[in-house]
Structure formats: structure tokens, C-alpha cells
Amino acid sequence: MICRPALTRGSQLALRRQGAAKLARRGFAAVASPKASYEPTTIGDVKVASRDDGGPTTRLAVVAKAGTRYEPLPGLTVGLEEFAFKNTQKRSALRITRETELLGGQLSSYHTREALVLQANFLREDLPYFVELLGEVLSQTRYTTHEYHEEVEDVIHAKQAKVDAAAVALDAAHSVAFHTGLGAPLYPTPSTPISSYLNEHSVAAFAEAAYSKSNIAVIADGASQAGLSKWIEPFFQAVPAQSPSPLNTAASKYYGGEQRIARLGGNSVVIAFPGAALGANQPEIAVLVGLLGGESTIKWSPGFSLLSKAAAAAPGASAKAINFAYSDAGLLAIQINGQAKAVRKAAEESVKALKSVAEGGVSKENLVKAIAKAKFNLLSASEASGTGLVLTGSSLIHGGQPLQVAESVKALEGVTADKLKTAAKTLLEGKASVAAVGDLHVLPFAEELGLRPSAAVDSRLAHHTVHIVILHLTHFPLSVCHGEGTITIGICVWSRDSELGGACRLFASRFLAPRKRAHPESRSHCETKSVNRPAPTAKMTFAWKAAGLTYNRYLAVAARVVRRSLKEDKRLAAERRGQQDLRFAKWSNGKQGEIKNLAEANAQAAVESAATGGTA
């Protein structure tokens, strides 16, 4: 034993330096062996991706093409998820649980919109047991009636009750963005009618369709390649090669729009735009997500990210940006949760932040930070066992390749401020998908946030005017235009917007004059035609006609309603236009009568109608 003072100062320093050198070496060693990407292979017709860092534990997952996107009936994915690791032909659910516990493993099943994941985490040497178990669950689960009633149903109800405002808002945003397929809710809410679709038989039929070798991928993190190639083939033999009934794999289409859902307990607004799909080469979206961020990465400060600053301006709300990447579409969503008023404020601030990016307000420093954040997000997601497994599995089952980390990181570094600006601008110019869930009295409309939802009727009318003058109709008895045995009525579509003009032409040709087309040159064109009018057929039953209105009155009422639904400034402008632009003339015997202002004629007709107790 050496007493302390016996050591010289020099030897103490030398010892310390040695220790420090050891630490430094260890640090370098860790940097030198990063987790590699998943290597895709095929073992016995099953798509397999694996990586092995030689650690003591393994994560093995079967990723099946059975997410909510592919469920033929609502609720089947959650049914299949809950039926995982239940009674099989070989052993009971109880035995599966107990044996797994004895081996120190964990079994879990969860789903995303595209994939259903059956995962087992266990000690490295237990690979054969768990490969056998997963193969057995896929091909030999019994889907018994009593398990459905005693175990599955109750769990689903309990999970349904837990669906919160944030989840509902995300589902609503997906629903308006993609309608069917990806638009199906991730978890059905308690008010979703699933009981008529969900039962053990429908789940078994879905399992048969989904669990085939072409629809699954086995992802292993920390398992030896030799072990996988030895065990997967025998244990996955019973899984059918092709599914007897193909899944519905219609391509996703982005629609956009707005949805508002009143709900107690929790407020959430989701503002979503078309984002980057899985494997799409759009690094700017990833950087934009990094820039918008939301969750602070450092303590005691909102950090640099735009959304966390926006949320800091509205205490009581939290905001974050996420890019949901799917196989053929993506959704870049900004989600804001919290108290209603704070959510409103934060939503306004968030849109302002996005607009500032679109107008080029990203400093160079922030861009560097955003790229660094995007890199971290990417690497961390590929490293973390859960997300990495699911992402790799989803890519494989959709025929793609696992994420190549090095290339993606390189792409991120190439993002410039200009690219980011263009990306943000494209998002804002496109249709947004906006969902508001919670206290609708407070939560904002998309229009109020300054976004363009897709249902563009009102915003269109704010910009364009429809001038309706003349179109020939032979089978509409219009009291204004009765001639002696001849009716010559016309409506001409007059628009400042060629697209809208086209729509009006279409409308005219489809609904008003099936046999006679409106003049293609509708712009400021009045066409007249004199025809011998046959006796009006009594079969036409339009609502306006049944209500005793003339066609002009009907148009006037409809136009008035539309104008009144506009916002104040636009309404005033529209009404002014309405006053000056609507005119009509009565033609009889091929001669044009007096040109009258329709608004005045309408007002007059309304007075007469009121005097006679009419319905208009």
C-alpha cells in the first residue's frame, strides 16, 4: 500500500493523465462504431431486415401491411392488434405470457396508419423461441369468440375511452387530407360505430388477408444473421405466400379541407400540409420540421425553434411540428394542444412563423441549427429501437429500401435557405388541412389563421364575380319571360375568372339546357334564341319550383345567401357588384325588350310577393 504523500506530484499527474487518456480513447471508440443501417435480405420468401451491434438484447418485430390504411372495415386493425399473442392452435395465451415472462422477454403489439407491428424484446440467446412464437401468432392464432368477448372487446373499449383531443385532431386532419385509406382514424373514438364491423370472424378474415409472406417483413435489431437465416424459414413455413383476398391498396390522394369537432376536455388544433413521403427525396421538409420544431431541446428556454417561440407567447399551449411519412404520401403537421385561448393564440403565431419562413425570414444561424436538429432527428429515429423498426418495416412491406442514413444526412446538409423558403411557400399556397377539436367558440377557423382550406367556395366568391345574364331555356316556365307562345330566356355566364366561367358553362350545359348548350364564349356574351315553346312538362320537380319561386327569384335568393355568408369586407364588395352587374332583358318574338336591373326587379318582386303572402 502506498500512502498518498509518498506519491510525488509528478506521478499523480501521470496517473491522472493515464485515466484521462483512457476516457478519451473510449470516447473515440464509441464514435467509430455507429449503429449501421438495416440490411435487407430475403429468407424463405420472407422479407427480413436486420442489424447486429452484438448487444445482449434483441428486438424482433413482424411488421405487417395491416395498418388502419388497409383495414377493409373500421376497427379491424385494432381488433387484430389485440388478438396478437392470444390462443393459438399450439398453446394458450396464458402459456405464451408465462413463458415469455420466464425468459425475461416483452411482447407488444401496436399499429401505425400503415403497419401493424408484433414485437418481441428478449435476450439474445432466446431467438429461436421468439421466432417460433411470432410465426405461430401469424399463422395459427385461433380468434376465438370467448376471447373476443372476454379480453379483446374490453381492452378496445378502454383504449377508445383514452383517445384524447390531440389524437382526434390528428385523425380529423388526416381524414380531411386523405379522405379514405390514410384518412381512417388511427384509433376509433367511442362514438365511432365499429361494433357492427368488428367481431372475431371479421378479424380472422382480415388476418388471413394481411398475414401473408408478401405482406409482412421481419425486422431484427441485435440478432445474428446466422440465427435468423436458420430459424425464420422453418418457423414461418405455415404463413401463406400470397393472401387469398388482396388488400385495398389504392394510392393516396391529398385533398385538404377543414374539420371542427366540439369536444369536452382538451383543445387541439392541427394545421397540416402535404409533407414528405417515406423515402422521398425532400430534405427541406425535414429541415423545415427541425426549424419549426416545438419541443425545446435545452432547459429553461424555448430554444431557437419557431413553434416553441410561438408557444412561449401563449402560455398554456404547446406546439410542435411533425412530418408523418407514409409510403406514398406525407403530412407535415403542426399540432397545438392546451387551453383553448392559448391554443388560438399559438395557432395564429405558428401560421405567422410559417409565413415568415415563406417570406425568407430564416437567418443563416437558424438554418444551421435547423439542419443540425433535422440530422439529430433522423439519426435518433433510426437508432431508437421502436421508431427505427417500424420505419424500416414500413419501407420493406411497401417495396422500398430501409433508410440509408449516410445519404439522407448528406441530403440534409445540402438544404439552403432558398430551398426552405420555396418549400414553405409551396405549402402555404397549397391546400391546408385544418382540424380544430375542443371549445369551438374559441378555436379559430382556417380562414382566420390566414390559410387556404380546400373548400374554396367563399374565398373564390370574394375574388370573382358571376354575372348571369342570358341562357336559352325551353322547358322552364319563367313568369318574367313569357312571350306569346314563345319563350326566349337567356342566362349568360360572365366571369372574370376563366376557371369559374368554365364551371358555370358546365353547370349550364348539365342542368339548365340539356339539349342546347350555352355559348362557349361566355365572357360578356349574350345569346338569344327564339323557339316555339312546347307545353311545359309537369315532370320537372326542382325544389325552387316546388316552393313556388321563379328561377330568377331562386337565383337571387341563393346569391344573397352566399353573399351574406362572406366576411364583412368581402360581403360589402360583393353586394356592390351585385347591384351594378345583374341585368336582364325580356325577349319576345325575337326582339329584345327593355333591359332591367335584376336587383331592382327582385326587390319589386319581393314586395309584390310579400303583399300577396308568397313564399319568397
Added chain:
Amino acid sequence: MTAPSLYNAVVKRPWLLKLLQPVANWYTNAAGYRQMGLRADDLISEENETVLKALRRLPPKESYDRVYRIRRATQLSLQHKILPRSEWTKPEEDVPYLTPILEQLAAEAKEREALDTMTVLKKH
């Protein structure tokens, strides 16, 4: 809950089965439940957790029919009557519908018991 039975032992020995079958048939008819339209499984006492659980696992149609048979039998019992001969339960209708579920439950309980009381031998 299943009662102890020599059924399997008898069925394994054809000569014994042949010998006992007429006795069994006589006994079953003499028991009188078929004359009231019941099945043998309707007679299982339902005042215990296992049978109640088994009854919950019956398909809805089976469950409805069971209740109908029992109510009819109760009514007959009150009236001190038996059904007309055409409505008696035929031997081919008198199938065990509850026993398989009870056996399944017993197997589950046995498995649970075995797993609860097992001794774990460690490999290392």
C-alpha cells in the same frame, strides 16, 4: 364443472359398451328429463362460477334455446304434466352443448394451476 365419469373407460371396451348401452338408454329415459323436452346438459347446476362462465360463452342461439327449454320444463313441472310424445327430446338431439365448454374451462384452470405451481430449473 364436470362430474367424474367412467365414460371413456367404457367406450374403450366395445364389449362393455355393448353390454351397458341398453342399460344406459333405459336409465336415461327413466330419468324423465327428455319427456320434459330438456337435454342432459340443461341439468348441470349453474350455481357456480365455472358454469356461469361457460354459459356466457354459449352462442346466443344456444343460450336462447336453453332458456326456452328450461322455462318450458318449469311450466310442465308446475302443471304436473309431460310433453306429448312427439315433442320429447330425441336421443340424437340430446347432445352435450355445455360440457365441451366446461371441459375447456377445466383445462384452462388446470393449465393455470400448473403454471402457478411449477418449479423453474435454471439452465445456468
